[in-house]
């Protein structure tokens with residue numbers, strides 16, 4: 001893949017009092033967690049889907065099916081790391097990422113820097129290329145009623161540039177021709 005690729009990911013989860021809240025790999029105390037087969041980390045899931053979408057590699061459910069017991073209560077940042085590995089195998093890397101969390105509570109801004117740091121670590125992208133921001137839904141609908149939260153993620157991938165040794169098992173096009 002020799003050109004820039006854009007991807008979009010969306011995820012939503014219902015709040016569950018019985019679970020710890022983890023968003024972008026950051027544990028947020030004193031707030032209900034997110035119901036899900038894994039840890040319910042909706043940021044990790046939306047970013048994973050954005051990465052897979054940008055590379056046209058399907059979606060999170062195809063690579064990490066909820067029917068498989070190995071993903072029960074899984075650390076979703078680990079799933080994200082696997083998606084990063086998949087895009088690396090397609091000679092792509094993350095240029096920049098923009099994430100919006102829509103929720104009434106908790107406030108995202110105080111923890112956004114930590115989320116950026118965790119995402120930076122897993123994506124191998126400088127923090128300057130990663131944006132995490134929160135919005136409320138102005139009290140409207142299921143988000144406004146505090147039933148759960150939603151996350152939108154947009155990612156831009158660029159050619160990794162260190163791919164000389166990978167072209168030989170690719171589509172037969174010489175790297176010098178590109």
Ligand SMILES: [Zn+2]
Pocket residue numbers: 011012013036040041042045046
């Ligand atoms: Zn999810």
